[in-house]
Amino acid sequence: xxxxxxxxxxxxxxxxxxxxxxxxxxxxxxxxxxxxxxxxxxxxxxxxxxxxxxxxxxxxxxxxxxxxxxxxxxxxxxxxxxxxxxxxxxxxxxxxxxxxxxxxxxxxxxxxxxxxxxxxxxxxxxxxxxxxxxxxxxxxxxxxxxxxxxxxxxxxxxxxxxxxxxxxxxxxxxxxxxxxxxxxxxxxxxxxxxxxxxxxxxxxxxxxxxxxxxxxxxxxxxxxxxxxxxxxxxxxxxxxxxxxxxxxxxxxxxxxxxxxxxxxxxxxxxxxxxxxxxxxxxxxxxxxxxxxxxxxxxxxxxxxxxxxxxxxxxxxxxxxxxxxxxxxxxxxxxxxxxxxxxxxxxxxxxxxxxxxxxxxxxxxxxxxxxxxxxxxxxxxxxxxxxxxxxxxxxxxxxxxxxxxxxxxxxxxxxxxxxxxxxxxxxxxxxxxxxxxxxxxxxxxxxxxxxxxxxxxxxxxxxxxxxxxxxxxxxxxxxxxxxxxx
Amino acid sequence: xxxxxxxxxxxxxxxxxxxxxxxxxxxxxxxxxxxxxxxxxxxxxxxxxxxxxxxxxxxxxxxxxxxxxxxxxxxxxxxxxxxxxxxxxxxxxxx
Numbered sequence: 001x002x003x004x005x006x007x008x009x010x011x012x013x014x015x016x017x018x019x020x021x022x023x024x025x026x027x028x029x030x031x032x033x034x035x036x037x038x039x040x041x042x043x044x045x046x047x048x049x050x051x052x053x054x055x056x057x058x059x060x061x062x063x064x065x066x067x068x069x070x071x072x073x074x075x076x077x078x079x080x081x082x083x084x085x086x087x088x089x090x091x092x093x094x095x096x097x098x099x100x101x102x103x104x105x106x107x108x109x110x111x112x113x114x115x116x117x118x119x120x121x122x123x124x125x126x127x128x129x130x131x132x133x134x135x136x137x138x139x140x141x142x143x144x145x146x147x148x149x150x151x152x153x154x155x156x157x158x159x160x161x162x163x164x165x166x167x168x169x170x171x172x173x174x175x176x177x178x179x180x181x182x183x184x185x186x187x188x189x190x191x192x193x194x195x196x197x198x199x200x201x202x203x204x205x206x207x208x209x210x211x212x213x214x215x216x217x218x219x220x221x222x223x224x225x226x227x228x229x230x231x232x233x234x235x236x237x238x239x240x241x242x243x244x245x246x247x248x249x250x251x252x253x254x255x256x257x258x259x260x261x262x263x264x265x266x267x268x269x270x271x272x273x274x275x276x277x278x279x280x281x282x283x284x285x286x287x288x289x290x291x292x293x294x295x296x297x298x299x300x301x302x303x304x305x306x307x308x309x310x311x312x313x314x315x316x317x318x319x320x321x322x323x324x325x326x327x328x329x330x331x332x333x334x335x336x337x338x339x340x341x342x343x344x345x346x347x348x349x350x351x352x353x354x355x356x357x358x359x360x361x362x363x364x365x366x367x368x369x370x371x372x373x374x375x376x377x378x379x380x381x382x383x384x385x386x387x388x389x390x391x392x393x394x395x396x397x398x399x400x401x402x403x404x405x406x407x408x409x410x411x412x413x414x415x416x417x418x419x420x421x422x423x424x425x426x427x428x429x430x431x432x433x434x435x436x437x438x439x440x441x442x443x444x445x446x447x448x449x450x451x452x453x454x455x456x457x458x459x460x461x462x463x464x465x466x467x468x469x470x471x472x473x474x475x476x477x478x479x480x481x482x483x484x485x
Numbered sequence: 486x487x488x489x490x491x492x493x494x495x496x497x498x499x500x501x502x503x504x505x506x507x508x509x510x511x512x513x514x515x516x517x518x519x520x521x522x523x524x525x526x527x528x529x530x531x532x533x534x535x536x537x538x539x540x541x542x543x544x545x546x547x548x549x550x551x552x553x554x555x556x557x558x559x560x561x562x563x564x565x566x567x568x569x570x571x572x573x574x575x576x577x578x579x580x
Contacts, residue, residue: 193540330566377536433540
């Protein structure tokens with residue numbers, strides 16, 4: 001059961017081979033035993049989870065269950081969940097118990113009947129690529145506990161990789177689903193911007209943030225996305241589109257698929273063995289009937305610089321709400337109102353969050369707005385246009401997800417710029433608003449490598465199909481880290 | 486471009502984040518490293534390029550002008566640091 005797919009769990013629950021309460025307890029026991037090693041969960045509430053499981057069992061007994069009713073799932077601690085402590089990895093929210101549910105939580109729990117196992121660790125306010133900026137301490141990579149799991153959805157990635165949960169939610173602003181998925185051997189999907197509601201998902205950079213599934217396989221991700229996606233009137237950027245079954249095309253043959261290989265993703269900057277694994281995966285696709293074509297994303301090298309203007313600008317605005325008045329941390333001692341703001345924010349935010357707020361405040365300030373913020377937005381347009389051109393000649397774009405395998409804890413923590421560059425292949429996708437995936441495609445020195453798939457707008461079903469057919473032909477996604485039985 | 490210590494202190498004040506002198510110094514080093522990365526943008530000629538603020542070129546959706554929210558003041562105020570009689574308490578602003 002620990003390694004079962006969501007479909008297998010669904011069948012076992014429907015056939016009454018196991019109850020949701022038993023299944024939930026099985027994973028709670030694993031969390032209890034293994035989480036002290038990994039620090040993947042920051043909050044677990046067994047009684048709450050078991051109550052949801054009992055409600056799911058009642059639905060199964062009454063014949064009103066959906067396909068995923070009763071299946072346990074880990075929730076990234078960026079999603080507000082009513083009655084659950086929701087910290088976003090920050091001291092600022094260390095004692096915040098959410099009075100409401102994010103739409104993703106409501107859809108997954110109340111509608112689909114999934115059972116939340118707890119809240120997973122993450123980089124503070126999702127700002128990081130290693131999970132080391134969390135107020136609750138770093139997460140260890142289950143494949144090598146001296147290494148990072150990636151970030152910001154590092155707790156979700158480690159939880160699923162170590163099978164503390166069958167699947168998890170993540171969010172991706174510049175690669176925060178795909179990069180940890182790559183570093184922990186998971187399949188992760190960042191949908192097209194606007195497909196998954198951001199309501200109740202604590203905001204980092206609102207024009208880039210998007211929630212999505214992290215799981216063992218493309219099939220699991222498709223089933224999860226079916227529960228997460230959909231129009232939401234509470235999110236003003238949610239897209240009002242007809243609902244889709246994202247699993248509908250999983251089995252479609254890949255004959256005739258045109259894979260675009262951006263020459264900028266296959267040059268310098270990527271570890272040779274990572275690149276070799278990515279090339280081997282592309283060769284496997286050719287065996288499956290796909291053809292490759294070189295494409296170009298000539299402005300992709302500008303994605304990191306533009307992102308580190310746009311994302312901090314939006315963050316400095318979004319995080320101005322943390323003022324010690326309505327919720328969150330308030331400094332114990334202060335004088336004036338201004339002093340209360342200054343001290344609460346100085347004590348409540350960690351170093352990386354402060355850096356990004358300061359960058360944002362600077363690039364938005366008088367005299368610098370045009371040179372930085374508007375210039376970054378113009379470059380964002382150029383980057384998005386590059387993809388429009390590229391997709392004239394291909395159906396899907398492929399390349400590495402991350403230039404390296406999981407790096408050592410502490411290796412990049414002192415140098416923000418080195419850390420930022422671990423997202424060189426993922427950030428352009430967020431700037432353009434496109435869907436992207438990471439799919440396990442090899443092991444280098446015992447550490448996982450991810451293949452990145454980038455699709456045109458609203459082609460999630462096709463991306464999942466492309467990933468699924470590869471996973472039927474290979475078994476990289478079924479490899480598990482040793483020593484965590 | 487590089488930020489002076491005074492600029493770091495000024496933007497910290499704009500962002501309402503108290504910063505000590507030693508903290509300002511290490512922050513200055515980090516921010517200047519980051520701005521070195523950002524400066525790559527300045528070499529690009531973007532004349533005539535429409536700034537892209539958002540991933541989807543859609544206009545803001547409007548909703549009907551009607552009350553849809555229920556009153557949950559008590560629930561929302563239980564997470565506040567300090568309240569009294571339904572009000573948020575802060576230091577005195579006007580004497």
